[in-house]
Amino acid sequence: MMQESSEQLVTPLAPILGFKRTPTSSWFPEARFILLCARTSLSDAVRQRVRETALELLDWSLVLDLARFHGVGPLLWRSISATCADLVPPAALTALRQVTQAGTLLNGALVRETVRISRAFEERGLPAIPFKGAALAAVAYKDANLRDFDDLDFIVPQARLAEAQDILTAHGYRPLSQSRESFQAAHYHEPYHLYVHETSRLLVDLQWVMAHEQFSFRLDRPDIWDRRMSLSVEGGRISTIAPEELLIILCVHGSKHAWERLKWVVDVAALIRAQSPDWDRVLSTANRWKCRRMVLLGLRQAQQMMNAELPPAIWTAIRADADVLDLAARMPKSLLFNQQDGIDEHDGPALYYALKDTILEQWRYALELCRDEHRVVYDAPEWLRHRRFLRQLARAIQPVRSWIVKLPLAKQARRGMARLTGRVGTADLRC
Numbered sequence: 001m002m003q004e005s006s007e008q009l010v011t012p013l014a015p016i017l018g019f020k021r022t023p024t025s026s027w028f029p030e031a032r033f034i035l036l037c038a039r040t041s042l043s044d045a046v047r048q049r050v051r052e053t054a055l056e057l058l059d060w061s062l063v064l065d066l067a068r069f070h071g072v073g074p075l076l077w078r079s080i081s082a083t084c085a086d087l088v089p090p091a092a093l094t095a096l097r098q099v100t101q102a103g104t105l106l107n108g109a110l111v112r113e114t115v116r117i118s119r120a121f122e123e124r125g126l127p128a129i130p131f132k133g134a135a136l137a138a139v140a141y142k143d144a145n146l147r148d149f150d151d152l153d154f155i156v157p158q159a160r161l162a163e164a165q166d167i168l169t170a171h172g173y174r175p176l177s178q179s180r181e182s183f184q185a186a187h188y189h190e191p192y193h194l195y196v197h198e199t200s201r202l203l204v205d206l207q208w209v210m211a212h213e214q215f216s217f218r219l220d221r222p223d224i225w226d227r228r229m230s231l232s233v234e235g236g237r238i239s240t241i242a243p244e245e246l247l248i249i250l251c252v253h254g255s256k257h258a259w260e261r262l263k264w265v266v267d268v269a270a271l272i273r274a275q276s277p278d279w280d281r282v283l284s285t286a287n288r289w290k291c292r293r294m295v296l297l298g299l300r301q302a303q304q305m306m307n308a309e310l311p312p313a314i315w316t317a318i319r320a321d322a323d324v325l326d327l328a329a330r331m332p333k334s335l336l337f338n339q340q341d342g343i344d345e346h347d348g349p350a351l352y353y354a355l356k357d358t359i360l361e362q363w364r365y366a367l368e369l370c371r372d373e374h375r376v377v378y379d380a381p382e383w384l385r386h387r388r389f390l391r392q393l394a395r396a397i398q399p400v401r402s403w404i405v406k407l408p409l410a411k412q413a414r415r416g417m418a419r420l421t422g423r424v425g426t427a428d429l430r431c
Helices: 029-037 044-054 060-070 073-083 090-123 133-141 157-169 180-187 222-226 243-256 260-274 279-288 292-306 310-320 322-328 343-353 359-371 387-406 410-421
Strands: 130-131 152-155 173-176 192-199 203-207 207-213 215-217 227-232 234-238
Touching: 029 060, 029 073, 029 222, 044 073, 060 073, 060 090, 060 207, 060 260, 073 090, 073 207, 073 343, 090 130, 090 152, 090 227, 090 243, 090 359, 130 133, 130 234, 133 152, 133 227, 133 234, 133 243, 157 192, 157 203, 192 387, 203 343, 207 410, 215 234, 215 243, 215 343, 227 322, 243 260, 243 343, 279 292, 279 310, 292 310, 322 343, 343 359, 359 387
Parallel strands: 152 203
Antiparallel strands: 130 152, 173 192, 192 203, 207 215, 227 234
16 A cells, blocks of 8 residues: 655644744644654654754753653654764753653563563463553563553453452552552442552552443453463563454543543554554454444554554545544644644543444434533534534433433333433443
8 A cells, every 4th residue: 555654644743731832834843753753663764854853943841741741752762862862952861861761660660560460360260461551562562661651451350350359469459549448349340440569559450441431441351351362571471462452442542532642642553563463353343342433543543643554445444434534633632733623531522422333323322411411412522513413412302301300200211211322320331
């Protein structure tokens, strides 16, 4: 497939909040420099462009702030070291080196702890898969020191959550802010269970579902467990998610957070480059998991910012979806010239509605938003094409909601409406 140039693929970037400058080109030089450096592999052409950009009048404190905010400091350090260290002010170079060295020490500790906890789970016969963090760094980056991470995430079966908690407790962990008993009583049915080690202060997050405001996506799936792979890390073995399912999860995770950090885009591009996924399986699985458009959005982000190579069928699917193209141009919001046109986590429910795969799913989600009287129904962002429809739907069902509340069998009727909107209880899985 003929690849488009990076100037055609990327969207205009701007520095993070609070910095203003009148642009003289499509890109702010600092943002363009970060994008060029935040790659797991640099071609000769990119190396030359990195050096050329470094010769411009860059605000190096802004470059470091951008790298820190977007979680790409290790890649920035490696790229600068390989291409233009002689062009960077000594103070900026020293600051970046110190931050990178500190991150390397933390990453090493997290990798070793991933192996230790994985072994503990395995010895008890508990299936658990580390994802993101050390596992993702090994699978996609081929070097744990190139990815910025600060905790350990494990997928565990929901039915065996209490057992996983017992294992962590036996290995020196406790709930982050409460006693074990009060924590379990208050949070057992929630999707995140964060533990901290009593001496090292390392964090472990047990998950069976990805959740956010008006959003949830199950991680505890047969496909995940049936296709898990074994990976050698630091002299030990850990489980990891198969590349196709991992790619889907990364795209859903980025969409959940409105792609606010460049690191998540780099994750997708790095995995594509390192693993050459089976694209037919990616699309078929995404269809079954009802997240096809989130996957297309993530792939478009990787293509337009990192020049990830996509097969013609994927690129055709992206180009056929005008919403995906438009939404991709609005994220990350903190990198846009006109941030009022961008999308961030505050717009999450509107984004999740826009990315539903089918009209029926959009209808059900719209009914749920109306039923909950969510703010997005009455104050939807301008970029949401169906904002008028949401307001009209809310007005239409308001009499029905009032009537249901007054019924003698109101509780059963509300349950019926919940089934209609596809939501059952607080642990509903919408994707």
